Amino acid sequence: MNEELKQQLEAKAREIRKSIVRMTGAAGSGHPGGSLSAADIVTALYFHEMNINPQEPDWADRDRFVLSKGHAAPVLYAALAERGYFPKEELLTLRKMGSRLQGHPDLNALPGVEMSTGSLGQGLAVANGMALAGKLDQKDYRVYALLGDGECQEGMVWEAAMAAAHYRLDNLTAFLDDNGLQIDGPVEEVMSTKPLIDKWKAFGWHVLSIDGHDMGQILSALAEAKNTKGRPTMIIAKTIKGKGVSFMEDQVGWHGVAPKPEQVTQALAELE
Amino acid sequence: MTKIATRDAYGNALVKLGEVNQDVVVLDADLAGSTKTAKFREKYPERFFNMGIAEQNLIGTAAGFALSGKIPFASSFAIFATGRAFEQVRNSVAYPNLNVKIAATHAGLTVGEDGASHQALEDIAIMRAIPNMTVIVPADGVETEQAVFAAAKHQGPVYLRLGRPGVPVIYGEDYRFEIGKANLLRTGTQVGFVATGIMVSIALEAAEALKAEGIDAAVLNMSTIKPLDQEAIIQLAKTTGALVTAEEHNILGGLGSAVAEVVGEHCPVPVLRVGVKDVFGQSGTPAELLAEYGLTKENLMEKAKQAIAKKTC
Ligand SMILES: Cc1ncc(C[n+]2csc(CCOP(=O)(O)OP(=O)(O)O)c2C)c(N)n1
Ligand SMILES: [Mg+2]
Numbered sequence: 001m002n003e004e005l006k007q008q009l010e011a012k013a014r015e016i017r018k019s020i021v022r023m024t025g026a027a028g029s030g031h032p033g034g035s036l037s038a039a040d041i042v043t044a045l046y047f048h049e050m051n052i053n054p055q056e057p058d059w060a061d062r063d064r065f066v067l068s069k070g071h072a073a074p075v076l077y078a079a080l081a082e083r084g085y086f087p088k089e090e091l092l093t094l095r096k097m098g099s100r101l102q103g104h105p106d107l108n109a110l111p112g113v114e115m116s117t118g119s120l121g122q123g124l125a126v127a128n129g130m131a132l133a134g135k136l137d138q139k140d141y142r143v144y145a146l147l148g149d150g151e152c153q154e155g156m157v158w159e160a161a162m163a164a165a166h167y168r169l170d171n172l173t174a175f176l177d178d179n180g181l182q183i184d185g186p187v188e189e190v191m192s193t194k195p196l197i198d199k200w201k202a203f204g205w206h207v208l209s210i211d212g213h214d215m216g217q218i219l220s221a222l223a224e225a226k227n228t229k230g231r232p233t234m235i236i237a238k239t240i241k242g243k244g245v246s247f248m249e250d251q252v253g254w255h256g257v258a259p260k261p262e263q264v265t266q267a268l269a270e271l272e
Numbered sequence: 273m274t275k276i277a278t279r280d281a282y283g284n285a286l287v288k289l290g291e292v293n294q295d296v297v298v299l300d301a302d303l304a305g306s307t308k309t310a311k312f313r314e315k316y317p318e319r320f321f322n323m324g325i326a327e328q329n330l331i332g333t334a335a336g337f338a339l340s341g342k343i344p345f346a347s348s349f350a351i352f353a354t355g356r357a358f359e360q361v362r363n364s365v366a367y368p369n370l371n372v373k374i375a376a377t378h379a380g381l382t383v384g385e386d387g388a389s390h391q392a393l394e395d396i397a398i399m400r401a402i403p404n405m406t407v408i409v410p411a412d413g414v415e416t417e418q419a420v421f422a423a424a425k426h427q428g429p430v431y432l433r434l435g436r437p438g439v440p441v442i443y444g445e446d447y448r449f450e451i452g453k454a455n456l457l458r459t460g461t462q463v464g465f466v467a468t469g470i471m472v473s474i475a476l477e478a479a480e481a482l483k484a485e486g487i488d489a490a491v492l493n494m495s496t497i498k499p500l501d502q503e504a505i506i507q508l509a510k511t512t513g514a515l516v517t518a519e520e521h522n523i524l525g526g527l528g529s530a531v532a533e534v535v536g537e538h539c540p541v542p543v544l545r546v547g548v549k550d551v552f553g554q555s556g557t558p559a560e561l562l563a564e565y566g567l568t569k570e571n572l573m574e575k576a577k578q579a580i581a582k583k584t585c
Contacts, residue, residue, distance in 0.1 A: 060341070064339075106367075106368075107368050108368060108369060114339065115335070115336075115339065115364075115368065116363070116364075116367055116368040118363070119359060119363040119364075121328075122328075122332050122360055122363060122364045124332075125328070125329045125331075125332025125333050125335070125336065125360075125364075126332050126333070126335045126336040126339065126364060127336060128329075128332070128333050128336055129332065129333040129334060129335060129336015129337040129338075129339065129340065129344075130336040130337075130339055130340050131336070132321065132333065132336070132337065133297075133336065133337050133339075133340030133341065133342050134340065136297070136318065136319070136342075137340075137341075155328075156326075156328040156329060156332065156360070159323075159324070159326035159328060159329035160329050160332065160333075162324065162326070162329075163323055163324070163326070163329055163333065166324075167321075
């Protein structure tokens with residue numbers, strides 16, 4: 001692993017975490033917990049893995065990312081702004097009347113957003129459609145999706161899981177943000193989705209299990225996914241909800257609550 | 273009179289469309305034989321995708337195809353395409369305004385013997401209430417083929433409502449369907465039928481029978497429920513002064529409601545609605561069911577007379 005690259009990406013991830021804190025703080029609402037848990041994965045995708053061009057967001061051969069857990073919009077917006085799709089100052093308009101940064105991603109509002117999401121369970125099927133179209137057109141683009149662990153309680157996720165394996169979508173890589181928490185409590189208590197690895201394997205996926213905050217592991221998993229032929233890859237990333245902000249880490253209460261001004265200050269200090 | 277089911281016309285049209293438009297892909301949910309997408313599958317297997325008995329996934333995958341430049345036609349029975357997958361249609365197709373064509377067959381009572389669980393009587397209301405959605409209910413096989421091509425040309429989501437049994441062919445091959453344009457099939461001065469789908473040919477029969485009784489009735493085919501041809505409705509309300517709507521759907525929220533909304537706002541005249549009166553269907557032959565729920569020539573004639581009588585009050 002290229003140490004310099006790793007450090008670069010880790011620095012980017014810190015910037016993205018800071019943006020998440022700032023923007024949810026400014027909005028006074030939103031979902032910091034699940035945005036922070038996915039920050040390293042999204043950073044790896046937007047700053048290393050994906051073949052994209054912010055100057056030409058609709059470029060036909062681009063790689064695509066579907067944020068199936070759409071409530072983590074802040075992490076997507078932060079990455080898109082950091083990558084140059086729109087000015088970073090605009091992040092502070094999150095959730096405000098007239099903003100392009102809707103509470104959940106709106107593909108028609110903001111360049112770089114590949115799919116409007118927010119209703120859990122729907123993103124993987126859409127990613128499947130993109131991957132199928134890529135195969136049909138013999139294009140080389142890859143499709144990425146990010147799902148929540150609570151989200152996997154939705155039946156439609158498993159319809160899509162079945163279909164992706166059935167159609168041998170090896171141009172599709174999904175991440176499962178395994179932070180162990182949903183709204184009403186730990187996933188284990190609300191409705192267990194375990195054993196996750198066995199389930200995805202049984203559905204015909206190539207399954208990898210990683211530490212979702214270890215940039216080296218994320219990059220290796222992505223490389224392995226790319227080299228896996230004949231089936232889609234699911235990267236189950238063990239994460240900590242609220243990662244990077246001490247008082248948010250692993251706290252179910254920080255799912256959908258914005259930090260207050262003094263909490264923003266503290267969080268930003270920690271992330272420096 | 274020759275009859276063809278609109279689902280058969282759909283299957284045939286898809287094959288023709290697939291020939292001239294390489295972007296067209298077809299998705300089904302284990303009903304290809306019934307929805308007639310099997311014809312497309314036979315001809316273009318590489319562009320056909322069976323999603324299994326998973327209608328939510330059917331719609332979501334179609335959205336992904338649309339996002340990648342394809343024109344997906346997604347088919348299932350109307351009850352499942354608009355019921356099981358309602359929220360996928362709303363959030364993954366209509367809200368992002370994607371170019372997905374939902375062509376649903378077996379709509380309405382004329383599903384027949386399968387009974388109430390399979391008879392979609394609320395799909396028009398559901399689809400009509402979703403922003404960005406275009407809702408088309410063809411009256412015969414000719415109009416169906418035209419509508420399939422028009423839907424493919426139209427940029428944005430379309431709901432195409434199709435039926436199971438054969439319906440009389442009322443249009444010649446020279447007929448040109450246009451989204452959002454009602455077609456005045458018969459002029460008349462005393463009462464106007466506004467009908468959609470299989471009720472159009474029945475309204476024509478009713479108008480002919482009324483003529484024998486000295487009543488001059490117009491027939492307007494409202495094959496696009498949304499966007500609604502308001503001008504045509506207002507014009508008909510003005511020239512006849514009394515309307516009767518006819519649809520194979522719940523009288524709540526469908527064509528009758530749509531017409532009443534326009535007439536109420538622009539040209540208040542009596543509007544009597546013929547449709548299923550907010551009850552579920554049951555098993556029976558299509559003909560038996562249409563008779564049981566009043567979707568008949570006789571009932572339309574009766575309602576026309578009542579509408580005329582109401583003009584004075
Ligand atoms: C279909 C649907 N049901 C309910 C919700 C409300 N909701 C938003 S986030 C969430 C919990 C998600 O948990 P998880 O998938 O684990 O996400 P994460 O922990 O990564 O934030 C729920 C229930 C929703 N957005 N969509
Ligand atoms: Mg979670």
